[in-house]
Amino acid sequence: MADEDRRHVLWRAVSGAAGSPGQGTWGRSVCRNCVAALTGIDAAALTLRATASAQDLLGASADWAALLEDHQYTLGEGPGISAFTQGDPVLIDDLAAADHQWPAFTDAAQSAGVAAVFAFPLQLGAIALGTLDLYRRTPGALSPIAAAEAAALADLIALVLLTKADRAQTTDPDWIRRTGSYHDVHIATGMLAARQHISLADAFTRLRAHAFVRGHTVLDVARDVIARRIDINELSE
Known part of the structure; x- marks a missing residue:
């Protein structure tokens, strides 16, 4: 396939996604299109990140890929977090040889196959x-070739998201985060911070610790807090 035709394929993978940027259907469609467009990829996940400890899942091509994004969020480590903080791609061709970098995430990923x-x-x-x-x-x-095309897809996705933000007359991706899968985490964090008179950062740390100790994801714990299935007082230090 000619280079120009290939560029069109990559652009259609992003621009032809169902739904609108910021919606779960759009993120899931983009991820599925990325898997179809790239050679040698079994699943993809698209995650917004504000900091290493603040993220929102826009979509994933498979449930197990979404769960691995949850693990990165809960554990505070993983290749996505490293790529975001470093500003460069993180390419791990054999997780078995990378367990020294993110031991907890590596265990979770290998358990998922x-x-x-x-x-x-x-x-x-x-x-x-x-x-x-x-x-x-x-x-x-x-x-x-696949690495170059993956990088190009990431740039195209960023362009589409920023174009949407510009049309919304904001450079802050909060317009996306409000519809992200982790919106419940923000609500639960705020509830915990208000109830225990602590900072949002400390509240999130307590949510994460509670999730880690019980082998749950932060999102699961947050939803339990909101539904009053967990007493907020249980999350004190």
């Missing part, structure tokens, strides 16, 4: 929005 992860930052200039995380069940490096 994942052998390789490739995380690409959603970044245009100085504006960093999140990551496109690609998962594969067999070890091995991306081909140079």
Whole structure:
């Protein structure tokens, strides 16, 4: 396929996604299109990140990929977080050899049958929005062509998101975060901070610790807090 035709394929993978940017259907459609467009990828997840400890899942091509994004959020480590903080792709062709970097995440990923992860930052200039995380069940490096196309897809996704933000007359991606899968975490964090008179950062740390100790995700704990299935007082230090 000619280079120009290939560029059209990549652009259609993003621009032809169902739904509108900021909606779960759009993020899921983009991820599925990325898996179809890239060679050697079994699943993809699209995650907005404000900091290493604040993220929102826009969509994933498979439930197990979404769960791995939850694990990165709960554990505070993983290739997506590293790619976001460093501003460069993180390409792990064999997770078994990378357990020293993110031991807890590596255990979770391998338990899910994942052998390789490739995380690409959603970044245009100085504006960093999140990551496109690609998962594969067999070890091995991306081909140079696939790596270049994955980076191009990440740039196109960032462009679409920023264009939407510009039309909304804001450079803050909160318009997306309000519809993200982790909106419940923000609500529960605020509830905990208000009830215990602590900062939002401390409240989130307590949510994460509670989730880790019980083997749950932060999102699950947040929803339990909102539904009053967990007494907020249980989350004190």
